[in-house]
Amino acid sequence: MKKIFIVLILIFISTKLVAAANTKDEILKNLRCLVCQGQTISDSNSDFANIIRSVVDDKIQEGLTEKEIYKFLSEKYGDWILFNPPLKNYSYILWFLPYVLFVLGGAILYLMIKKTLIEKK
Amino acid sequence: MLSNLGIISSSISLLASLLLIYLSFVELKVSGDKIQKKIYKFSSVQLIFSLLSFLVLLIGYIFSDFSMINVYENSHTEKPLLYKISGTWGNHEGSLLLWINILVLFSFLFLFLNKNKNKNFKIFTLIFQNLLISIFFIFLLTNSNPFSPVFPIPGEGLGLNPILQDPALAIHPPLLYVGFVGSSIYFSAALAALISKVEAKSLATTLKPWISISWFFQTTGILVGSIWAYYELGWGGYWFWDPVENSSLMPWFLMTALLHSVLVLERRIGLYSWVIILSILTFTMSVVGTFLVRSGILNSVHTFANDPSRGLFILTFLILMVFSSIFIFFKYTPSEKKNYKIFSKEFFILINNWFMVFFLAVVLIGTLYPVFLDTLIGEKISVGPPYYNFVLAPFLIPLLFLMTSGPKHKWISSETKIFFDIILFLSVFLFLIIFFIIKENNLLINLILLFSIYLIIQNIFDFYENLKNRNINLSRIISHFGFGLLIFFISVNHIFSVESNFNVRVGEKKDIKNYIIKFENLETSSGNNYKSVVGYFEIFNKKKLIKENLEPEIRVYNQPKTITYEASINSNLFSDTYLTMSNISDSDIFNIKFQKKPFMNFIWLSVLLISLGGILNFFKRKKEI
Numbered sequence: 083m084k085k086i087f088i089v090l091i092l093i094f095i096s097t098k099l100v101a102a103a104n105t106k107d108e109i110l111k112n113l114r115c116l117v118c119q120g121q122t123i124s125d126s127n128s129d130f131a132n133i134i135r136s137v138v139d140d141k142i143q144e145g146l147t148e149k150e151i152y153k154f155l156s157e158k159y160g161d162w163i164l165f166n167p168p169l170k171n172y173s174y175i176l177w178f179l180p181y182v183l184f185v186l187g188g189a190i191l192y193l194m195i196k197k198t199l200i201e202k203k
Numbered sequence: 204m205l206s207n208l209g210i211i212s213s214s215i216s217l218l219a220s221l222l223l224i225y226l227s228f229v230e231l232k233v234s235g236d237k238i239q240k241k242i243y244k245f246s247s248v249q250l251i252f253s254l255l256s257f258l259v260l261l262i263g264y265i266f267s268d269f270s271m272i273n274v275y276e277n278s279h280t281e282k283p284l285l286y287k288i289s290g291t292w293g294n295h296e297g298s299l300l301l302w303i304n305i306l307v308l309f310s311f312l313f314l315f316l317n318k319n320k321n322k323n324f325k326i327f328t329l330i331f332q333n334l335l336i337s338i339f340f341i342f343l344l345t346n347s348n349p350f351s352p353v354f355p356i357p358g359e360g361l362g363l364n365p366i367l368q369d370p371a372l373a374i375h376p377p378l379l380y381v382g383f384v385g386s387s388i389y390f391s392a393a394l395a396a397l398i399s400k401v402e403a404k405s406l407a408t409t410l411k412p413w414i415s416i417s418w419f420f421q422t423t424g425i426l427v428g429s430i431w432a433y434y435e436l437g438w439g440g441y442w443f444w445d446p447v448e449n450s451s452l453m454p455w456f457l458m459t460a461l462l463h464s465v466l467v468l469e470r471r472i473g474l475y476s477w478v479i480i481l482s483i484l485t486f487t488m489s490v491v492g493t494f495l496v497r498s499g500i501l502n503s504v505h506t507f508a509n510d511p512s513r514g515l516f517i518l519t520f521l522i523l524m525v526f527s528s529i530f531i532f533f534k535y536t537p538s539e540k541k542n543y544k545i546f547s548k549e550f551f552i553l554i555n556n557w558f559m560v561f562f563l564a565v566v567l568i569g570t571l572y573p574v575f576l577d578t579l580i581g582e583k584i585s586v587g588p589p590y591y592n593f594v595l596a597p598f599l600i601p602l603l604f605l606m607t608s609g610p611k612h613k614w615i616s617s618e619t620k621i622f623f624d625i626i627l628f629l630s631v632f633l634f635l636i637i638f639f640i641i642k643e644n645n646l647l648i649n650l651i652l653l654f655s656i657y658l659i660i661q662n663i664f665d666f667y668e669n670l671k672n673r674n675i676n677l678s679r680i681i682s683h684f685g686f687g688l689l690i691f692f693i694s695v696n697h698i699f700s701v702e703s704n705f706n707v708r709v710g711e712k713k714d715i716k717n718y719i720i721k722f723e724n725l726e727t728s729s730g731n732n733y734k735s736v737v738g739y740f741e742i743f744n745k746k747k748l749i750k751e752n753l754e755p756e757i758r759v760y761n762q763p764k765t766i767t768y769e770a771s772i773n774s775n776l777f778s779d780t781y782l783t784m785s786n787i788s789d790s791d792i793f794n795i796k797f798q799k800k801p802f803m804n805f806i807w808l809s810v811l812l813i814s815l816g817g818i819l820n821f822f823k824r825k826k827e828i
Contacts, residue, residue, distance in 0.1 A: 107702045114585050120445050122587070124704060124796070125438030127768045127785030132794055135704060165587025172582055176572045180565045180594050187557045195550060 109138055109148055112165045113155065122165065205263045206271050209350035213256040213300075216307065217340040219249035220333045227330045236322050238314075242329070246311050249336075253307040257291075257300055260349050264291045270356045273297060273349040279362035279762045281732045289373030290363045295497060295513065296349035298376055302493075303343060305384040306336045309413075313388050319401075319409045327395030328388070335387055342516055362762030365733065371431035375424060379451055382421025383489040386454060388413050389461075390486035393479045394528060397535035407469035410482065412821055414465060418458040419817035425451050426810040434772055439702070439781045439798040441806065444591045449570045450492030453563055457485040460559035462820075463552045471549060476536050477556075483528045488563070490521050495570070551609030558602050565594050596647060599690060603654035606683050607661045610676075626664055630657040643698050651694050658687035678823060682816025689809035692802045701799035706792050713795075719743040720782075720797055733760040738784045738793065740771075753782045779803045 110124035117130045123138075134155075141151045155163050167173045223245050230239060260273070264287045269275040277294045278287055292298045310332040317325060343349070366372075389410050396406045428451065433441045442448065461481045467474045494517040569586040576582050634653040643649060662684035669677055703715045713720045724739040735758040742751045756769040773780040781798040 107704055110704060112587070112589055114587070120443075121436075121438065122443075124702075125436070125440070127783070127794070129788050132785075132787050135794070160583060162583040162585055165585050166589035166593075167584045167586055172576060172580065173584065176568060176584075176586065176590075177594075179568055180561070183564045184561050184598075187561055191553055191557050194553065 106138060106142055109151060114163050114165055205259050205268050206350045206352040209256050209259040212252045216249050216252040219245050220336045223333045224330055227326045230326050238322060246314050250307050250311045253304050257304050260297060260300060261291050269360055270352055272351045272353040275353055275357050275360050277363050278360040285373060286363060286368040292376050293363055293367045296347045299343050299347050300349055301380055302384055303339045305380055306387055309385060309388040319405060321401055323399035324395050324401045327398050328392045331391035331394050338520060346516055365760040365765050365767050366435055369431055369435050371427050375427040375431055378420050378427055379424030382417050382424050385417030386485040386489050389482040393482035394531050397531055403468050403475050407465050411465055414461050415817050415821040418462055419814050421455050421458055422814035422817060430807060434770055444588045446570045447496050449566045450495050453492060453566055454485050454488040456559045456563040457481055457488055460556045463555045467549050467552050487525060494518055494521060547612035551612060554605055600650050600654050603658050607658045610679060626661050630660050641698055648694055655687045655691040678816040678819035682813050685809045685812030692805040692809060696802050699801045703797045706794050708791055715797060717744060717746045732762060733758045740782055742780060751780055755782045755784045
């Protein structure tokens with residue numbers, strides 16, 4: 083059990099270290115092509131995608147960071163354009179519910195094995 | 204003519220299903236442990252006419268009989284034969300007919316092949332399965348009739364969406380449907396088991412082959428769909444966490460959970476209610492998936508046919524199904540033995556289920572949350588790959604670890620076999636070598652690599668053990684081995700993928716990392732049912748001094764008028780070179796997407812190994828019977 087906990091702790095630290103995307107292509111991958119059916123800007127061949135591609139290019143030239151570019155685009159087109167939904171009051175459930183459920187599942191599992199554990203002792 | 208024949212034969216099949224339900228209820232009151240021949244006969248009639256109706260539609264497509272609206276709307280005389288055939292299930296009505304055919308086939312096979320002695324169990328399963336069949340037949344005939352006639356008969360059809368004209372997509376829906384719909388039989392059997400109070404072991408042995416086979420088809424179906432998306436949709440990705448992809452993955456998680464927990468039911472007579480719940484949920488998720496795809500409430504690259512009235516039907520059906528299942532469950536569920544103990548192997552299987560249900564929950568939340576948010580407060584958000592990768596990727600590490608250590612534990616006893624320290628040592632050693640080659644500095648990816656290597660090596664050792672004594676579960680080894688490889692190659696692919704988007708004119712060159720991409724020429728060409736512009740590119744690898752020639756196309760199909768962008772892929776054993784081009788309106792500039800994707804073939808192979816485990820599991824059962 084100890085091993086598992088150590089691994090779990092390691093994981094939650096590592097999540098925070100997921101490298102931030104900084105290249106242009108990484109940014110394009112996180113943007114939705116608004117005129118397409120569920121494609122990213124990076125994957126789409128539409129005119130809209132071509133425009134956004136050059137907008138992102140320009141903004142990088144202007145020296146904006148990745149976050150600033152996302153902010154700029156979401157102010158213009160809404161959060162719909164971002165494939166990585168920002169943490170806001172309406173997306174708390176989206177981001178935290180999975181972890182709550184995971185812990186809940188673990189708790190149920192623990193209750194199931196508790197009896198066996200006690201008897202072992 | 205064909206239209207009438209189709210309607211008549213599907214009506215006869217519907218009638219046979221209703222009669223089967225009636226006869227089954229009568230049969231319940233008859234004593235004796237043999238099912239009357241009548242029921243077998245009606246089941247055969249049902250199957251024959253159901254297959255006949257599908258054959259009618261197929262013939263309609265092959266000979267382009269445009270007197271049926273469905274053929275007129277989705278086919279064209281100039282279409283190649285293969286796509287005339289696959290056009291049969293490339294649309295809502297036709298695929299619904301295929302769906303029903305699989306329901307009927309499974310009902311028939313269950314009745315004829317099942318060796319379970321409990322008569323009431325078989326009869327109740329038949330009742331539930333035929334309720335499903337009847338409801339879908341009624342839906343087919345009233346709302347989505349593929350045989351509806353059209354008058355006057357059009358001279359030419361409208362054609363099939365060209366991106367659906369593809370060999371992988373020709374076989375992808377049938378595979379996935381066998382998986383999806385195959386889960387209906389354990390849904391029916393689970394409910395029947397509750398009512399007829401089947402004992403645990405007998406339920407487990409009955410369910411197991413059906414779970415293995417549907418799991419196999421589901422896995423293969425997902426694989427083929429993924430391969431299709433890779434080369435046909437032209438984005439170079441193989442998994443996009445698209446809502447439609449998610450709908451195929453959600454039942455898969457549950458099937459995987461079921462595949463494991465049914466073992467506990469078989470060996471340890473435990474988890475009876477849990478297996479029932481999983482069985483019910485799996486088919487429910489399959490229907491949820493179908494609802495999401497067909498209702499058009501999702502914004503997806505894979506949605507080609509949708510209509511709100513269909514969505515409404517499926518939703519009503521879904522609600523009815525869920526509530527009646529819950530009712531039956533609570534009315535009939537037996538009280539589990541209170542002093543049931545969980546030992547080591549069961550514990551790990553429960554952990555597997557914990558993870559699978561968690562993965563399912565994440566995918567479900569990610570898929571449905573935007574829909575709810577939009578309806579409730581009118582806020583539109585997108586949930587895409589960054590969300591899933593962020594939430595799910597960390598959980599891969601404990602999953603990989605548990606997949607390695609879990610199977611080493613024995614049933615019942617809590618003692619473990621001697622821990623193969625050499626395996627862990629070897630894994631760390633190998634990981635370090637790889638680490639110094641790739642120099643990846645992301646901790647999460649490094650951990651995933653380490654634990655996937657551990658899983659791979661463990662299974663190689665297990666395989667070696669298996670050669671010495673034949674008692675080890677080969678299907679488990681192959682599937683787990685495949686999963687380890689899959690995660691390993693996905694990670695390596697992620698690290699080494701080169702991707703670049705740029706604009707270029709004919710004759711120009713572009714430098715991307717180690718590559719020089721030269722746009723040499725542009726020519727027009729034409730195919731059977733399309734015209735195209737072909738770009739000729741030369742890609743020069745500065746490091747290895749290798750030249751590759753790629754020819755991406757922009758195709759304009761005439762029936763229906765559609766533009767598609769055909770990727771040009773040079774697939775080698777270790778690495779794929781991927782190029783797509785699109786023109787920028789009113790200019791001679793082209794937008795090029797260049798990608799270098801290592802180990803793509805290994806990713807496909809890994810999934811193939813995973814599903815191979817499923818089919819081995821299926822045949823192993825047969826031998827034991």
